[in-house]
Amino acid sequence: MREQIPDTSQPRFVTDKVGTPLRPKGKPLYLLPLVLLCGLLIWLILNMPQWLPKAESPTLPTPQPVAAKLEDTPFQDAQLAKARREAQDILQQLLSVQQTLESQAVSRWAENAMQAALRQAEDGDDFYQQRQFTQALDQYQASLKALQTLQQQSEQVFVKAMTEGQQALVEDDPELALSAFDLAHAIHPEDKDAHAGLLRAQSLPKVLKLLKSSGYAEEDGKIDEAIDFASQAHGLDNQHLRASQTLARLQQSKLDQLHRRYMSEGLTALAAENAGEAINAFNQALKLKPKDADSLDALRQAKSKQLAQRIAGLMRQGQQLEAQERWTEAIENYQQADALQSNLVQVRVALLRATARAELDELLRARLAEPLALRDERQYASATALLEQASRINLPGPRLSDQITTLQHLLVQARDPVSVQLISDNQTEVQLFKVGGLGTFDSKQLHLYPGKYTLLGKREGYREVLHEFILNAGDQAPVIHIRCTEKIGSI
Structure with missing residues (x-):
């Protein structure tokens, strides 16, 4: 028998096995019958003369040794090479899918199915070593199909984990949230939502602890401390609904508390006939709650004490501001005067005049800030009408005069190609x-x-x-x- 050279091109899905009594050192099983047959032939040759009847002839013909020569035919060699190529192609796909699944933490969500698929590949190795190539290829293909099925299932596992994680965050369940998002992140480490969810789950215990501390501080009347804890919790996770709601509620509570303090100070000053301090206090209250009816009413009461003097002073200031073309500030003075005592003709006239000039000034400033918009026909027509309106103002003042001149120049340039x-x-x-x-x-x-x-x-x-x-x-x-x-x- 010719010496067989070990074939290094055999596909191996797993590492070589340790030898067993039937497969010493991992050698294929098909050599065992051949060794036994050779031993039997040698034993028969040595013992056959004792079994044969003695003949007259003193000697028998010397048996000729039979050399058994087992060789693969060219056709078998070709079939072997074809089987090896097919096996190698399948194994390349199989190993690629295996690596993908391992990178998706398959052991955490389908360990048994994964091991079953790998055992099929190992069975394919055994068939291949026994030269049963068709069975080997069947096992490799079955293993590949099982792994591909797991690969498809990974998306379902990912979506389920994401859903469970989000629900756990809503229900303030840190352990479940962390477990779900950790699995989702392991399956798709590059997914931004999974990463964000994992960070939120990791910070959830601290968020809940801070909210509990905020609640204790609020019970003790320490509103600033409660706000600080809630603000920290909101900073750790600005998507946490309870943290956002708690912070907003506490901030509103503090605002209400401060508003009540200003109102109390104003009413005390008003009772002491100190209208100036009362007005300041009520104005502070109105800054916190601009539409609060009680604050507005208290402010009107405080201002009524110095109505005549205050209105005259506000009107003088308003006229000075008009002369300087500071329309917004003039409006504020007239509005304050009107708030002291409504329906005064001179106040209403001044307020309408200042408001009209303020609107005109705002329109002109906006138009002059975007000269390129004049290429549009509608914008050009609007600017032309605005110029006509501004030009009708008597005693326009330096600022309005400059605006009129600049707009005229821009309108000319806008039609110069x-x-x-x-x-x-x-x-x-x-x-x-x-x-x-x-x-x-x-x-x-x-x-x-x-x-x-x-x-x-x-x-x-x-x-x-x-x-x-x-x-x-x-x-x-x-x-x-x-x-x-x-x-x-x-x-």
Whole structure:
């Protein structure tokens, strides 16, 4: 028999097994019958003369040794090579799926199924060593199918873990939340929601402890300390509903407490005929609760004590502010005067005048802040009407005069076109938003009103390009390149 060279290309899913009495040193079982047969033949040759009857002839023909030569045929060699290739292909897939499942912590959610699938692969190894290639391939394929089924199940396990984790957070169950999100994060470490949920679950025990401390502090009347604990809890997890609600409730409670203090101070001062201090206290209360009816009523009572003097002073201050074109502050003075005693004609007239001028000033400042918007026809018409309104003001004052002059200049510039030179490659389809398609070209000159524009370039097989540019009045003609150069799918 020719010496057999060990085949190093055999697929192995698991490490070589330790030898057993039937498989010493892990050798294949098919050698055992061959060894026994050879031993039997030798024993028969040595003992056969004793069994045969003695003949007259003194000697018998010497038996010729039979050399058994077991060799694989070329066809068997080809079948073996084909089986090895198929097994190797399947094993590559099998190992890839196994690695993916192990990276998804499969041992935590399907340990038994995983081990059963791996045992099928080990059985395939055993069949392969016994040259039973069809059975070996069947086992490998069955193992691969089982692992692929587990891979599909991983998404269901992930979704379930995420759902349980979110519900556990809602129910303030730290252990369940941590267990669920830890599993979800193990399956998909790259998932942002799983990572965020794990962080929330890890911080939940501390959040609950801080909320408990906040509750104790509130019971002891230590509102600032309670707010501090609740604020820490909210800082650890700003999505925790109870922490958010507790913090908001405590802050509102503190506001109510402070509001009551200001109201008490104001009423005490009002009883002592100290209208100035009472007004200050009631104003502080109104800052906390601007629409509080009790605060407004108390403020009116305090102001009524010095009504005439206060109204006159506020009116004088308002007129001074109007002269300085400080309309918002003038309105505040007139409003305070009107609050002291409503329906005074001079106060109402002054208030309407100041309000109208404040609105005009606001419109002019907003219009002057966005000169490029005048390229739009509606904006241009609106600005023209605003200019006419401002020009009708008698004694406009320095600020309004400057605004009128500036707006007139901007309206003229808005209708003074600026030249633009566009450079392309005669293959890119170019579109100018709010203007229209420009087609393909090598070079094109446009005359556009000042403003902000966007070019879009398209070309078959290439990535679209966007180019934004701004034209200001008086600019020299800019040169803008627009072409598609990056092929789709290129690296």
